[in-house]
Amino acid sequence: MNMKYTFPEKGKSKKEILSLANKVKELNQDYTSGRVFGSMCSNPIDIARDIHKMFVEANLGNPGLCRGIEKLQGEIQRAVGDLINAPPDCEMLTTGGGTEGNILALWQARKEMGKGKVILPMSAHFSFLKACDLLDMEPVFLPMDDNYLPDLGELEDMIDDSIAAVVGIAGTTELGLIEPIKEMAEIIGDIHFHVDAAFGGLVIPFLKDLGYDLPNFDFEIEGVDSITIDPHKMGLSTIPLGLYYSRKRFPVSVESPYLSGEGQRTLRGTRTSASIPAFWATINHLGKEGYRKIIARCMENTRYLVDSMEVIGLDPIVEPVMNIASFHHHRPPDVVREMELKGWNISRTVNPNGLRFVIMPHVDTAAIDEMIHELSKVI
Numbered sequence: 057m058n059m060k061y062t063f064p065e066k067g068k069s070k071k072e073i074l075s076l077a078n079k080v081k082e083l084n085q086d087y088t089s090g091r092v093f094g095s096m097c098s099n100p101i102d103i104a105r106d107i108h109k110m111f112v113e114a115n116l117g118n119p120g121l122c123r124g125i126e127k128l129q130g131e132i133q134r135a136v137g138d139l140i141n142a143p144p145d146c147e148m149l150t151t152g153g154g155t156e157g158n159i160l161a162l163w164q165a166r167k168e169m170g171k172g173k174v175i176l177p178m179s180a181h182f183s184f185l186k187a188c189d190l191l192d193m194e195p196v197f198l199p200m201d202d203n204y205l206p207d208l209g210e211l212e213d214m215i216d217d218s219i220a221a222v223v224g225i226a227g228t229t230e231l232g233l234i235e236p237i238k239e240m241a242e243i244i245g246d247i248h249f250h251v252d253a254a255f256g257g258l259v260i261p262f263l264k265d266l267g268y269d270l271p272n273f274d275f276e277i278e279g280v281d282s283i284t285i286d287p288h289k290m291g292l293s294t295i296p297l298g299l300y301y302s303r304k305r306f307p308v309s310v311e312s313p314y315l316s317g318e319g320q321r322t323l324r325g326t327r328t329s330a331s332i333p334a335f336w337a338t339i340n341h342l343g344k345e346g347y348r349k350i351i352a353r354c355m356e357n358t359r360y361l362v363d364s365m366e367v368i369g370l371d372p373i374v375e376p377v378m379n380i381a382s383f384h385h386h387r388p389p390d391v392v393r394e395m396e397l398k399g400w401n402i403s404r405t406v407n408p409n410g411l412r413f414v415i416m417p418h419v420d421t422a423a424i425d426e427m428i429h430e431l432s433k434v435i
């Protein structure tokens with residue numbers, strides 16, 4: 057059908073628009089339905105939502121107009137910097153999320169190293185493929201070992217003069233694994249080492265506090281050059297917000313003479329910046345204590361999911377390290393589709409084939425029971 061393009065001639069009333077918007081909202085899957093198991097995002101906590109609304113016009117593309125936001129950005133830098141052992145002179149740039157953070161990392165590596173090859177573990181998020189295409193860099197894939205972690209022997213063989221960057225992941229998208237960052241750093245030497253902690257960065261420090269014995273992934277390891285962390289995932293704040301930490305100053309700055317501020321850095325210019333005060337509010341409202349409580353519950357629910365899946369004959373691909381659990385299955389696309397038709401959002405893995413569940417704070421044991429009941433009919 058050929059739809060004609062039309063711009064409304066006359067305006068509608070506020071009431072009419074609200075009613076239309078509410079109808080549209082019903083088409084969206086609501087996290088509170090308990091039916092979303094395939095998302096790394098959740099409902100932002102109430103205060104984040106309120107504060108976000110207060111700052112909808114904020115634009116860090118022109119920092120001179122929002123010095124208040126810059127101040128809160130600094131507070132976020134120090135708070136999250138504490139969680140990831142960031143050195144005091146470390147830089148942090150706010151981004152639109154993991155994709156932009158990963159692009160900045162490869163941009164920085166390309167600029168500093170003057171080379172174009174990137175070693176990506178097979179587990180790497182697809183955002184790195186966008187980054188490589190954009191920056192005209194060549195991805196080289198690092199195979200996994202039997203535990204679905206990067207094969208360190210292979211990594212050693214792959215290192216040569218043509219490599220600009222190596223990526224390691226703390227909280228892999230498919231399995232939630234923490235890769236051996238320290239061991240990888242020792243092998244790669246001076247090459248730019250970027251850690252993608254988009255999901256795990258705001259989970260692992262709290263799990264450690266809770267007594268989980270987990271490997272280090274952060275700036276405590278000397279060879280780590282940059283880290284991506286997303287407050288809009290397990291930071292439980294509003295979309296869009298990512299943090300890009302770099303040991304060295306990000307090397308690109310473009311003069312922006314008609315704006316206030318000292319030249320523009322990062323990828324985006326004018327940008328919604330309300331998620332910065334929203335995350336600042338989330339951090340200060342929850343504190344470490346609040347995050348620990350929420351994450352402890354997510355882990356209990358993840359355990360509950362794994363135990364319940366056993367009853368319907370699904371085996372975990374790995375024992376979950378964080379609140380992501382994936383299970384062997386031979387035809388995941390069919391199961392995902394059939395569950396979607398029944399109103400359930402689940403996800404899948406590719407390396408290896410399986411069904412994937414992210415146990416975010418909006419998932420409880422009642423939702424898990426109901427979901428497994430439906431799943432048992434389609435596997």
Ligand code: 0PR
Nearest residue numbers: 094095096097153154155181183229252254255
């Ligand atoms: N790095 C890792 C390890 C990720 O898992 C993701 C996203 C990214 C980077 C990219 O982050 P942004 O999407 O913020 O740029 N992983 C999820 C995925 O693609 C994102 C997601 C979020 C998926 C919400 C679904 C959803 O409802 O699977």
